[in-house]
Every structure is written in structure tokens, then in C-alpha cells.
Amino acid sequence: MALRAKRAAKRRAALTRGRILRAAITLADRDGIESLSMRKLGTKLGVEAMSLYNHCRNKVDMLDGMVDIVFGEIDLPANGADWQTAMRKRAISARQVLLRHPWAIGLMESRATPGPATLRHHDSVLGSLRTAGFSVDMAAHAYSILDGYIYGFTLTELALPFSTSEGAPAVAEMAGTIMEGFRPGQYPHLAEMAVDRAMKPDYKYGDEFEYGLDLILDGIERAL
Amino acid sequence: MALRAKRAAKRRAALTRGRILRAAITLADRDGIESLSMRKLGTKLGVEAMSLYNHCRNKVDMLDGMVDIVFGEIDLPANGADWQTAMRKRAISARQVLLRHPWAIGLMESRATPGPATLRHHDSVLGSLRTAGFSVDMAAHAYSILDGYIYGFTLTELALPFSTSEGAPAVAEMAGTIMEGFRPGQYPHLAEMAVDRAMKPDYKYGDEFEYGLDLILDGIERAL
DNA sequence: ACCTGAACACCGTTCAAGT
DNA sequence: ACCTGAACACCGTTCAAGT
Numbered sequence: 001m002a003l004r005a006k007r008a009a010k011r012r013a014a015l016t017r018g019r020i021l022r023a024a025i026t027l028a029d030r031d032g033i034e035s036l037s038m039r040k041l042g043t044k045l046g047v048e049a050m051s052l053y054n055h056c057r058n059k060v061d062m063l064d065g066m067v068d069i070v071f072g073e074i075d076l077p078a079n080g081a082d083w084q085t086a087m088r089k090r091a092i093s094a095r096q097v098l099l100r101h102p103w104a105i106g107l108m109e110s111r112a113t114p115g116p117a118t119l120r121h122h123d124s125v126l127g128s129l130r131t132a133g134f135s136v137d138m139a140a141h142a143y144s145i146l147d148g149y150i151y152g153f154t155l156t157e158l159a160l161p162f163s164t165s166e167g168a169p170a171v172a173e174m175a176g177t178i179m180e181g182f183r184p185g186q187y188p189h190l191a192e193m194a195v196d197r198a199m200k201p202d203y204k205y206g207d208e209f210e211y212g213l214d215l216i217l218d219g220i221e222r223a224l
Numbered sequence: 225m226a227l228r229a230k231r232a233a234k235r236r237a238a239l240t241r242g243r244i245l246r247a248a249i250t251l252a253d254r255d256g257i258e259s260l261s262m263r264k265l266g267t268k269l270g271v272e273a274m275s276l277y278n279h280c281r282n283k284v285d286m287l288d289g290m291v292d293i294v295f296g297e298i299d300l301p302a303n304g305a306d307w308q309t310a311m312r313k314r315a316i317s318a319r320q321v322l323l324r325h326p327w328a329i330g331l332m333e334s335r336a337t338p339g340p341a342t343l344r345h346h347d348s349v350l351g352s353l354r355t356a357g358f359s360v361d362m363a364a365h366a367y368s369i370l371d372g373y374i375y376g377f378t379l380t381e382l383a384l385p386f387s388t389s390e391g392a393p394a395v396a397e398m399a400g401t402i403m404e405g406f407r408p409g410q411y412p413h414l415a416e417m418a419v420d421r422a423m424k425p426d427y428k429y430g431d432e433f434e435y436g437l438d439l440i441l442d443g444i445e446r447a448l
Numbered sequence: 449a450c451c452t453g454a455a456c457a458c459c460g461t462t463c464a465a466g467t
Numbered sequence: 468a469c470c471t472g473a474a475c476a477c478c479g480t481t482c483a484a485g486t
Contacts, residue, residue, distance in 0.1 A: 015470090034334075037459065037460080038461085039458085039459075047471095048471055048472080049461095050472080051469075053460095053461075054468080054469055059460065059461090105333060107330070108383045109329060109379055109383050110256075110330065111383060119414060120411070123411040124413075126413035126417060127413045130416075136417060137421075140432065141432065141435050141436065144380070144429075144432040144436055145432075145435075145436035145439060145440070147380055148376035148377035149369070149376055151375070151379050152371065152372035152373055152376025152377065153369075155329075155379065156332075156372055158333045187343055187346075189347050189363075190346055190347045192354075193350060193360060197360065208369075212368055212369035212372060215365075215440070215447060216440065219439040262479065262480085263477085271451075271452095273479085274482095277479095277480075277481090278449080278450055279450095282479080282480075
């Protein structure tokens with residue numbers, strides 16, 4: 001009996017913090033963060049919800065761990081390349097990671113304690129800039145602008161009422177539906193923008209990202 | 225008896241959607257969004273939680289309304305001024321509003337249906353740019369960069385493990401505590417940044433905001 | 449038309465009990 | 468050392484019943 005139970009436990013992989021966090025990320029990616037509960041997560045791992053508390057202090061601690069894993073997925077700046085290329089690639093990687101885990105960006109605001117992958121990432125970016133000759137002040141300026149832009153752009157992108165990966169017809173339809181509800185001329189400039197851009201065959205808001213990124217990189221270059 | 229009940233109901237202001245939303249914002253500002261429940265909100269308004277459902281379809285609808293009110297607090301661009309001044313003032317106002325309602329920014333990502341104040345705000349910003357001679361494409365670029373930066377910077381600012389409004393000693397202490405836990409040299413560039421800036425007497429991360437804002441405004445000017 | 453009380457199907461977390 | 472079951476104090480929301 002005892003032996004049988006032990007074997008059943010063996011059959012599934014041992015519960016670890018890492019396995020819990022990865023399962024939680026998968027669930028959050030699929031169903032959204034507001035639907036992620038300790039009970040559902042336990043079920044998914046073949047375990048009672050209460051077992052999770054042997055590996056995570058509480059749910060907040062678990063969310064901290066999830067955010068740190070997401071951070072770890074962002075490419076570190078390549079340290080051979082010039083700083084513009086390195087920062088450009090890192091920014092593009094960061095946006096892709098955040099789009100893959102849409103729940104992560106909204107969680108940032110309330111995470112008090114940064115994890116090791118987060119700290120490593122920050123250290124690496126600062127190192128890349130300092131090595132390229134940035135002063136401490138200028139590295140702080142550059143990092144603040146770039147990260148602000150990356151997070152904010154992606155947040156806005158995620159907030160758009162249509163999926164960025166979907167085809168243009170969905171976008172056009174959506175924009176049309178939204179505008180229909182208003183008196184003509186109530187939001188003339190929004191309407192103009194919708195007709196001119198959002199309703200065009202191959203419009204993707206995400207295409208704006210690199211325009212802004214390059215404008216910022218140029219601005220930093222000039223400020224050096 | 226019926227009369228008495230009616231009088232008691234009269235004594236408190238009638239329950240309206242607006243009154244509910246304002247009370248909810250006050251509670252979220254004070255205790256955080258995760259602590260805002262329909263039951264607590266009802267108690268605060270002197271009413272059963274279930275009464276709220278006569279004025280809000282559900283909690284998501286209520287959160288939509290709250291976000292729209294926050295949007296309405298952001299100054300619209302003054303339409304006499306040149307576009308740089310108008311955009312600068314609007315950006316500064318937006319950051320102040322978001323710092324006042326720290327829960328709002330994390331909610332944006334999941335709000336599917338923008339409210340009237342939100343639409344009005346967007347329309348007004350686009351109008352200000354178009355009037356200043358921006359092409360539709362250039363207005364879209366400018367708006368995307370500016371809003372991305374504003375949201376992202378403020379999100380980062382809110383995520384910092386110390387309050388921006390607090391005095392510098394708290395920041396210095398915090399930075400010290402964070403760095404203490406590591407092997408010396410584990411995060412050399414973070415350590416350098418902490419010693420050089422975060423631990424300085426009157427360091428405030430918020431001061432970075434206008435540096436980046438002006439860099440972006442200059443970049444847009446040059447792209448025109 | 450608006451408010452209420454009870455009920456339902458959930459939550460996160462503690463704790464004593466098991467192995 | 469790790470897992471469990473029951474329990475506690477909460478949630479959002481529905482619905483029939485009141486006024």
C-alpha cells in the first residue's frame with residue numbers, strides 16, 4: 001500500500017518550483033492571468049493545490065517567479081556588436097517575449113522584488129552601454145527611454161481591441177464596428193486615422209514599433 | 225415602516241453609476257486594485273453588494289468605467305499652443321494622473337472597449353497633431369511613440385521597489401539592502417549605477433521622465 | 449425601478465494529520 | 468520532507484422576493 005503510493009508518486013515527475021512556475025506560465029498564456037488559480041494549477045500538475053505551498057511561499061511569490069522566468073527569455077545584448085545593433089535586437093526580443101506572455105506586463109507594476117534573471121538582464125544591458133562608452137548618467141537616460149518605450153508600446157499593442165497576429169480583415173471590421181456607434185463627426189480625427197490606416201488591407205499596429213525604436217536610438221546617438 | 229425605510233434611503237445620496245465608479249477609484253487608490261471587491265465597495269456606499277449590479281453590468285464593466293474616468297483626468301492638448309508645448313504638457317499630465325491611480329495602467333492591457341473619455345482624448349491628440357501640419361502617417365508615428373513612452377516609463381516607475389514621492393534616504397537604504405544580498409561583483413553595472421545615482425541624496429527616478437520626453441519630441445521634430 | 453438575502457460555485461491560505 | 472483533507476474567510480454573480 002505504502003509502496004504502491006510511492007510508486008504512483010514516482011510515476012509523475014517530482015514537484016519542484018521550476019515545474020510549478022512553467023506550468024503556471026503555460027496556463028496564464030492560454031487562459032489569462034485572472035483565471036489562474038492555485039486549485040486549477042494543482043489539478044494540472046496532478047496534485048492538490050495545497051502541495052504548491054511546499055515550493056512557493058504564496059501566490060504573490062509564485063507570480064514573482066513567473067515574471068522572472070519571462071525576463072529570462074529576453075535575449076541579452078550581444079556583446080560583440082555596436083551598441084545600436086545590440087539595443088535594437090534586445091528591444092525586438094523583449095517585445096516578442098511580452099507578446100507571448102501578455103499577462104506579464106500588467107504584473108510588473110506590483111512586483112516589489114526583482115528576481116535573478118531580471119537583475120542579470122539589467123546588469124547586462126547597462127554593461128553593454130558602459131562598454132560602448134556611455135557615461136553612467138547617459139546609460140541611465142538611454143536605458144530609461146528604451147525600456148519605457150518597449151513596455152509602453154507593447155502594453156498599448158496588447159490593449160488594442162484586435163489581435164495583432166490576426167489578418168487585416170478582422171482589424172478593418174473591428175475599426176468599422178467601433179466607428180459605427182458614433183454620430184458622424186464626433187471623433188473626426190479617429191475616423192480619419194481608421195479609414196486611412198487601420199482599415200487598410202495589411203495594416204498592423206506592430207509595424208510602428210521599429211519606427212519609434214529607431215527614432216529613439218538616433219536621438220540617443222545624437223545626445224552622446 | 226415603509227415610509228421610514230424610504231426616508232433612510234433618501235438620507236444617503238441615490239446610487240448612480242458615477243457615484244459607484246468614483247467610490248471604486250477612491251478605494252483602489254487607497255488599498256490597491258486587488259483588494260477592491262464588490263462587497264467592500266457596497267459597504268463603503270452603505271448598500272448591499274448586489275445593488276451595484278443595478279448600475280454596472282458586472283465587475284469588468286465597472287473596471288472599464290473606472291479606467292475611462294482616469295483617462296478623463298488627463299489634460300487635453302491646449303489647441304492654441306505649438307504642438308511641442310501641447311504634447312509636452314499632455315505627457316506630463318498623463319504621468320501625474322497615472323501615478324495618482326497606480327492600478328489603472330496595469331488594467332489597460334485587458335480593457336477591450338474604450339470609453340467616451342478615452343476616445344475623446346485620442347481624438348483630441350490626433351487633432352492637435354494634424355492641425356500642426358502632421359500627415360496622417362506622421363501623426364500615427366508620433367502618437368505611438370509618445371504614448372508608448374508615457375505608459376512604459378510610468379509603469380517602470382511604479383514598479384521600482386521604492387516610492388517616488390518618498391525622500392532619498394528610503395531610496396538609498398533600499399538600494400543598499402538590495403545590493404547587500406549578492407556576491408561582490410555579481411552585478412557590477414547595477415552596483416555602479418546604484419552607488420552613482422540611486423544612493424545619492426536627492427535622486428528621483430521620475431526626473432528621467434522629461435529627459436526622455438524631450439529627446440522624443442526632438443526626434444519627431446526632425447522627422448517632420 | 450431599485451434593493452435585498454440566500455445561495456452557488458468559486459477563491460487563497462492555515463493547519464493538523466498522514467506517509 | 469512532502470502531500471492531503473477539512474476548514475476558514477473570503478470572492479463574483481444569479482435569482483426570487485421584497486418595497
